[in-house]
Amino acid sequence: MSFFSRLKAIFGAKASRALDQAEDPNEMLDYSYERQRDLLTKVRRGVADVATSRKRLELQEAKLQEGVVKLEGQARQALAAGREDLARTALERKAGVQAQLGSIGAQREQLQAEQDKLSAAEQKLETRIEAFRVRKETIKAQYSAAEAQTRIGEAFSGISEDMADVGMAMERAEDKVQTMQARAGAIDELLESGALDDLSTGGDVVDRELAALSSQSAVEEDLARLKGEIGAGSPSAGELGEGAR
Structure with a gap:
């Protein structure tokens, strides 16, 4: 052609x-x-x-x-x-x-x-x-x-x-809802386990360590004070024996 x-x-x-x-x-x-x-x-x-x-x-x-x-x-x-x-x-x-x-x-x-x-x-x-x-x-x-x-x-x-x-669109919305529900469940589990308790105290890691050291020093001071008071006011070992007779 x-x-x-x-x-x-x-x-x-x-x-x-x-x-x-x-x-x-x-x-x-x-x-x-x-x-x-x-x-x-x-x-x-x-x-x-x-x-x-x-x-x-x-x-x-x-x-x-x-x-x-x-x-x-x-x-x-x-x-x-x-x-x-x-x-x-x-x-x-x-x-x-x-x-x-x-x-x-x-x-x-x-x-x-x-x-x-x-x-x-x-x-x-x-x-x-x-x-x-x-x-x-x-x-x-x-x-x-x-x-x-x-x-x-x-x-x-x-x-x-x-x-x-x-x-x-409904499937995408359901996927988003399920994702949000999963995230909410994970946060609830963290809250229940206490893993997020430190978050309520605020501050960074250094602040928390310094606070821990201060707390431990105060405990040692209180312990020494109590030992001193007990040592000064308590009877000797011989006094305790005579009293017992």
């Missing part, structure tokens, strides 16, 4: 896709139905025209028939008056009129046959158009139902996507 052939095929495919997207089945069906109705109107107009032409021939034929009768009477009168020449002339005219009658009769019969054909075609076309109308309305109803179902499906699809996003 040449480059231009491929390019033509590509443009043709794109144009067909664009037309398919832009085409509304309801509008196309209604348009086709209106075109068929227009055709039926033209056929009916043709039937009316043929019928009018046939009627004109019938009127002309009736007038010529009157002429034949009149010429026949004139020929009789001429013969009665002894004017055979006039009778001959009247009969010659009568023959010409009868020839016209024959031609008009043939045309009238031809028009009648044409009118019958057009009338039959009109009836068939009207039947087909009515059947098309019923089918058109059925297809339009089916298309509308399918279109509604498609919209509902798309709506449900959108809801499903939204629910999926909501579900993911």
